[in-house]
Amino acid sequence: MVVVSTTPVQSKRYIGTEIPVIDLSRRREIVQEEIVNACEEYGFFKVINHAIPNDVVAKMEAVGLEFFAKPVTEKQQAGPANPLGYGCKSIGPNGDTGELEYLLLHANQQLPAKIICEENQIEFSSCVVMEYVGSVKELACEILELLAQGLGLEDTETFSRLIRDTESDSLLRLNHYPSYNCNKEDNNKVGRVGFGEHSDPQIISLLRSNGVAGLQILSPSTDAGDWVPVPPDPAAFFVNVGDALQAMTNGRLVSVRHRAMVTSYDTRMSTVFFGGPPLHAWISPVPEMITTQRPRRYRSFTWSEFKKMMYSLRLGHNRLELFRFKAEEQA
Numbered sequence: 001m002v003v004v005s006t007t008p009v010q011s012k013r014y015i016g017t018e019i020p021v022i023d024l025s026r027r028r029e030i031v032q033e034e035i036v037n038a039c040e041e042y043g044f045f046k047v048i049n050h051a052i053p054n055d056v057v058a059k060m061e062a063v064g065l066e067f068f069a070k071p072v073t074e075k076q077q078a079g080p081a082n083p084l085g086y087g088c089k090s091i092g093p094n095g096d097t098g099e100l101e102y103l104l105l106h107a108n109q110q111l112p113a114k115i116i117c118e119e120n121q122i123e124f125s126s127c128v129v130m131e132y133v134g135s136v137k138e139l140a141c142e143i144l145e146l147l148a149q150g151l152g153l154e155d156t157e158t159f160s161r162l163i164r165d166t167e168s169d170s171l172l173r174l175n176h177y178p179s180y181n182c183n184k185e186d187n188n189k190v191g192r193v194g195f196g197e198h199s200d201p202q203i204i205s206l207l208r209s210n211g212v213a214g215l216q217i218l219s220p221s222t223d224a225g226d227w228v229p230v231p232p233d234p235a236a237f238f239v240n241v242g243d244a245l246q247a248m249t250n251g252r253l254v255s256v257r258h259r260a261m262v263t264s265y266d267t268r269m270s271t272v273f274f275g276g277p278p279l280h281a282w283i284s285p286v287p288e289m290i291t292t293q294r295p296r297r298y299r300s301f302t303w304s305e306f307k308k309m310m311y312s313l314r315l316g317h318n319r320l321e322l323f324r325f326k327a328e329e330q331a
């Protein structure tokens with residue numbers, strides 16, 4: 001059973017199947033501590049009472065649904081996702097597949113919200129997407145600054161600066177999971193994996209979906225690594241720590257492994273903002289996170305180097321392990 005935590009406990013440790021809920025309207029010091037706890041234990045939490053207006057979210061949802069309702073031939077004009085554009089069932093360049101169709105866009109506000117592929121460019125309601133990206137990016141930066149404060153970092157913009165950078169390599173992804181009719185053949189598909197197990201490579205991801213279930217996170221605090229279903233909440237945002245943040249915090253915050261199941265007879269749409277650093281940015285553990293108890297765990301790398309490696313690997317690969325610090329190599 002999933003219990004959603006709403007209790008006013010400051011230094012709570014989350015166990016088993018509880019999803020941490022962060023109420024952004026509470027006192028700053030409490031929020032900072034709760035975010036750090038959630039990111040250390042799960043790398044995942046739900047945010048309520050955020051400042052993103054309902055109409056910004058509603059308009060984004062509407063243009064997303066409008067896009068997926070188009071005829072396949074029209075949607076295919078924006079594909080194949082290479083890596084940006086429209087994709088159906090195939091995820092990434094290395095043979096991963098899922099039960100979904102999706103649209104992957106660059107979320108750098110300098111770029112127009114167009115699907116940019118080599119030959120085709122199709123307009124995708126630029127204003128709506130730009131407004132949504134602007135709001136979600138701001139929320140991501142606010143969360144990263146609370147996190148930096150909660151960790152006691154002197155430079156509280158260490159993480160957010162990378163995402164605010166005009167050259168930030170951030171992405172916006174719309175995932176559309178099918179619904180199934182209740183007949184025998186389709187019944188076999190219910191419970192199938194829509195988007196397979198993985199961690200997000202960037203710094204932070206902010207996800208919201210319609211009211212249909214599907215997202216699951218892998219709980220690191222249970223022995224067998226149980227999959228914990230995340231109850232849908234269309235008014236909330238779900239936050240994932242990404243690989244780059246795990247590296248920058250020297251492994252103190254964990255990049256959550258998650259997946260999306262097709263478990264319902266209803267269509268599900270999720271919208272995910274991936275806050276990424278500029279390609280040339282160096283990702284290194286911040287000095288305050290390296291201690292005698294927690295010696296340096298990751299070597300320095302550029303985001304461009306990490307991305308190159310990530311695209312050469314399968315979706316579920318534990319890619320950060322390839323960037324382990326080896327003292328003898330750095331000497």
Ligand SMILES: C=C1C[C@]23C[C@@]1(O)CC[C@H]2[C@@]12CC[C@H](O)[C@@](C)(C(=O)O1)[C@H]2[C@@H]3C(=O)O
Pocket residue numbers: 083091092093094096104171173198199200201202274310311312313314315
């Ligand atoms: C198989 C792959 C798809 C992915 C790039 C990769 O080579 C490995 C990471 C995958 C992932 C997961 C989170 C995001 O959805 C995504 C856009 C990202 O940045 O990394 C996808 C990539 C993708 O679908 O292109």
Ligand SMILES: O=C(O)CCC(=O)C(=O)O
Pocket residue numbers: 173175195200207209214215258259260270272
């Ligand atoms: O649709 C979901 O709930 C998860 C999607 C996801 O993990 C992703 O797009 O990286």
Ligand SMILES: [Fe+2]
Pocket residue numbers: 198199200258
């Ligand atoms: Fe993801």
